[in-house]
Amino acid sequence: MxxxxxxxxxxxxxxxxxxxxxxxxxxxxxxxxxxxxxxxxxxxxxxxxxxxxxxxxxxxxxxxxxxxxxxxxxxxxxxxxxxxxxxxxxxxxxxxxxxxxxxxxxxxxxxxxxxxxxxxxxxxxSPRSFVPGRPHGGFVCGERGVGHIVVITPEYTPELEHFLTGIMGMHWYGSGAGKGKTGFFRSRLNDKTSHDIAYGFGPGKAGVQHIGLFVRSVRDVGETYDLVKKNGLQMMMTLGQHSQDPHMSFYHFTPSGFAIECITELEPWHDDGFELNPEQLSTWGHEIVGPILGPSVRTPAEVFDPEVLHARG
Ligand SMILES: [Fe+2]
Known part of the structure; x- marks a missing residue:
């Protein structure tokens, strides 16, 4: 697709x-x-x-x-x-x-x-219609989309991987460095970012864990970081750089209980050419200072409508 x-x-x-x-x-x-x-x-x-x-x-x-x-x-x-x-x-x-x-x-x-x-x-x-809510250099969206999302799945099945890769035609990016079972996937036409969506295995759990939004500069990440601290918002991970992406980011919790990863690209991502198997999540920083699963991650009964639960069996 x-x-x-x-x-x-x-x-x-x-x-x-x-x-x-x-x-x-x-x-x-x-x-x-x-x-x-x-x-x-x-x-x-x-x-x-x-x-x-x-x-x-x-x-x-x-x-x-x-x-x-x-x-x-x-x-x-x-x-x-x-x-x-x-x-x-x-x-x-x-x-x-x-x-x-x-x-x-x-x-x-x-x-x-x-x-x-x-x-x-x-x-x-509408061209040139974006006016940021505060002084800000802007988000990197455009031809690549809004960013990425990580959701939790109570069962991680071959059927899920087939749906994403075999039917939707996504690229398999890898499992990341997490201890649990996670799958990272990238849309077929996306050659700008490593993943659009990841499904993390959380037995008995469901919900959105975080979304990743790209900003144009280190300054935009830094100023957002300052505002998060100034407003006393719960941080999940401090500033850092993931092993699998040439990006700098930090994670904090939104009013909905999921986190936003505020990201800037230190250099453009390019296809690695092989499946990465990172030894560790990050090369520096990303100190975990809050819960990894926020209040947005709940039981499937809370997250899904009754007809979905019925279909899930
Ligand atoms: Fe992310």
Whole structure:
């Protein structure tokens, strides 16, 4: 499937007021304009797309959907055919849903774990429209998407890996350096970042663990770091550099209980040419100073809707 990467992410949150404050002031997000059909959702712009992150009102804080971007109409419809030929149930978004997401067309589908995904093309875009919520050099999104996400899966199965690599056509990036079973995957057309999504095995657990957002400079990482400390937000890992990416980052917790990894590229990532098997998570820094699994990681019964739990058995 000719997927570029994650075009947008949607969450449900019981803490929209906290996000409205934290998003612009700490992260530098721009509060976007909510479509008339969806006035209660908080939309954040990170670049010139209409939005990249959506926070829908909800009873608990949880991931709502991962929006994958197909290169265009032809690639989108080829992907729909491929899903159907593999027996994956897909449903087309109606015009109202497409308007909410700001896209031409989208389908919805679930992965074998039960997470909701969407595939779309042509999200609304206005050149030079991004105005950060505070002085900020900007996010690296554009042709590579919003960044990456790590979700927890209560079972890590061959079926999951087949779904991602065999059907969605993702590259297998490796298992990382964690002690538990984790799989890192990169969209077929992504040649800019090492992974778009990772599934971490957490028995009896589910939920989003962190999202990774790329900023343009070391200064943007440093200033965000200062603001996180100044606002007394819980840190997960201090500044550091992962073994598997030429990037510098730190992790802190958001109002939804998952972490944001704020990342800058020290040099462009390039395909390593072989599967990495890092001896350790990081070459320097990344001291663990908080929980690795925040309150966003819960039981499957809390994270998934009843029909998903029923389908999961
Ligand atoms: Fe990350």
């Amino acid at each position: 000719d997927i570029i990467g994650i075009g947008y992410l949607g969450f449900e949150s019981a803490n929209l007021d906290a996000w409205r404050e934290y998003g612009p002031k700490v992260m530098g997000f721009q509060i976007g304009t909510s479509p008339t059909a969806d006035p209660d959702t908080l939309y954040f712009k990170l670049d010139d797309r209409r939005h990249r992150l959506a926070f829908h009102p909800g009873k608990i804080d949880r991931l709502a959907y991962i929006g994958w971007e197909a290169k265009g109409k032809l690639e989108f419809h080829a992907a729909v055919e491929r899903f159907r030929s593999h027996g994956v149930e897909v449903s087309f978004g109606d015009p109202e849903l497409c308007e909410k997401r700001g896209v031409k067309e989208l389908i919805r589908f679930r992965d074998p774990v039960g997470y909701q995904h969407e595939l779309f093309y042509a999200q609304k875009w």
